Amino acid sequence: MASEDTDTLLAILASLLPEPTPTHDKLLDALVRAEGDVQAAAELLTSSSGSNRCAFPSFSQNASPSQTDGTPRGRKRKGLDTWLQSDDTVPTKSRRTTSQERVWEPPGPIKPPSSTRLTSNSSHKTKNAFDILYQPYRARSPSPSKVAPSSGDASLKPPSRSKRPPSSAEKPALSVNDVLRPPPSTAHNPQRYPPLTLSTPALIAQHTPCTLHPSILPPKLACDVFHTMLVESKNWSRNRWYLFDRLVESPHTTAMYTRSGDGESEEVQDLHKVAADWYNGAKKDPPRKFPEVVEEACRIVEKAVNEEMAKRQRFPLEWAGVHPSDGGEKILWRANFCAANLYEGAQESVGLHSDRITSIGPYATIASISLGTTRTFRLREVIPVDEQEIRSARTFNIPLSHNSLIIMHGSTQERFKHAVPPQTVLDRFRPQYPPPPSLPDLHVDPGNCRINITFRFYRPDFHPDKAPRCACGGTATLRPDMKKRQRETAERGETERRGEGEFRYWWTCTAGDQNEGKTCGFWKVMDVRAEGRGPLVMDL
Structure with a gap:
């Protein structure tokens, strides 16, 4: 009853x-x-x-x-x-x-x-x-x-x-969730889709502007690079910066390497300035030169990237200069510095973000090689403001195994944010080859580590000295308008009419990364003509 x-x-x-x-x-x-x-x-x-x-x-x-x-x-x-x-x-x-x-x-x-x-x-x-x-x-x-x-x-x-005003004791108490939660939107909510795992190169090319090479290096070279960078990681550090007025620390260790040797040459000094900008403005030791095995791997990666770029349609604001080549072959992309990251264990990770393009320019190409245990590489599209009522963002998960190379082509940093999320379990990595005898003993367990090396091309037309200076005295940071807010303004489609592509870029002050979150508020739209950028693909 x-x-x-x-x-x-x-x-x-x-x-x-x-x-x-x-x-x-x-x-x-x-x-x-x-x-x-x-x-x-x-x-x-x-x-x-x-x-x-x-x-x-x-x-x-x-x-x-x-x-x-x-x-x-x-x-x-x-x-x-x-x-x-x-x-x-x-x-x-x-x-x-x-x-x-x-x-x-x-x-x-x-x-x-x-x-x-x-x-x-x-x-x-x-x-x-x-x-x-x-x-x-x-x-x-x-x-x-x-x-x-x-x-x-x-x-x-x-x-x-009888009608009488309610007393204070009779008024219902509000839940804190009712106060903090925004009212339900009356707008049409588009259908949401679950995350999609992309496990093959064909699926990755279908859904994202990326290319996957499951096995890029010779097996022996891949293991040598992995063990060499594990030894190097002993001197790596965690980045620190201010986020919403609070000091935060990256959940993994990282370091910068340049392809040029140590010295006082102009190119080396320029790359040192690029590295300083890469660390959120923090003062770091000068980047070190590529280890010999990393240089050998870089040449293989560089060849694969240029082959893929030759198959794709290029974007208007990409660099159209010619790189020096020993064999007379036209080189579209040459890696001259890289960021190396160590993810030790299942919980070390990095949240959703897009890479800084201050020194690599719009529509940048980044080649990322994974060594060690398999981790998930996550991509999530940023929906433009005028499409948010039509479609919703979708998450793509890409398992990156040992010796795999994923190439993030132009527009990836403009359209997507990426992350390496924490995991509950890991597949223990067992190297096919032992460490070279010349290396010292490892300070970490290689079975649960992932080394990630992201090769980048520093564009000469985005030299740190050519970037605008804000009132704080530092170099402004270049960011893309990922949500395409220009479509909501009177200058609708302005960049498209100028032939510069679908995205607009602006310079902004990021001194707050190292200044307890305090900035001068500097903001300026990038004008490639007034700033003398190029040569550009749209000029060809």
Whole structure:
């Protein structure tokens, strides 16, 4: 006998009995004895002898003669007539409002059985048991359209109540979630899709502007680079910067390497400035030269990147200069520095971000090689503001195994953010070849480590000295308008009309990364013509 059906069963049971109707307690006791069977309870009550029709014992064994009918001591006995009275006839102090009365609402239109009738004294009309039972709820229902009283029955109308302003004690308390949570949007919400795992080069090329090479280096060279960089990682550090006025630290270690050798040459000094910008403006030691095995791997990666770029349509703001080549071959992309990262264990990670393009320029190409244990590379598209009601962003997960190369072609940094999320488990990596004898002992367990080397091309036309200076005295940072906000302005499609592509870029102050979050607020739209950038693909 469910709690929400008790009143219904009592009303039906009362309608089946002749006058006078037994007390509420006796009706309930009979239902309990009959295990919720209304017909059986009615037979128990009608078959009992005596003036009270029910010879059930009192609820208290020590009850006085005046309490043998089951009415508890000190409580006024109430009959069916009192129960049928309207709410406005019940004294306010003696009336008790249960939580069920306040919040319960019939789930839908209920058709009362025509055979079940409940009759009160002659002063009351003959009413359906369901009408009497649901009358209090209809009177208090916050939405009368859900449960409308039947026409012509004035007794089912809500009782009149005096209007008075609610006291502070009667005002409902607000939940903190209701205060912090924004109101539901009335705009159309596009369909959301679950994350999609891209496990083959064909799927990656279909859904993202990236290319995957599952095995890029010779196996022996791949293991040598892995062990060499593990030894190098002993001197790597975690980046620190301010985010929302709080000092944060990257959850992995990192270091910068340049392809040029140590020295005082102009190219080396330029790359040192690039490295300083790469560390969020923090002062670091000058980057070191590529180890010999990394230089050998870089030449293989560089060849694969140029082959892929020759197959693709280039973007207007890409660099169109010619790199020096020993064999006379035209080189579109040459890696001259890299960022190396170590992810030790399953919890070391990096959140969603797009790489800084201050020194590598718009539509940059980045080649990332993975060595060691397999980790997930996550891509998530940034939806433009004028398309957010049409489609939603989707997440793509790409498992990167040992010796795999993923090339992030032009527009990846403009359209997507990427991450290496933490994992609950890892597949332990077992190198195919041991470390070279010339290397010292490893300071970490190679079985749960991933080395990631991201090769980049530093563009001469984005020399650090050519970048705008903000009021803080530092170099401004170049960022793309990933949400294409220009489409909301009067200059709609301005960059497209100029032939510069679909994205706009701006320079902004990021001195707050190392200045306790304080910036000068500098902001300026990039103008490639006024700033003398190039040569560019759109000029060819």
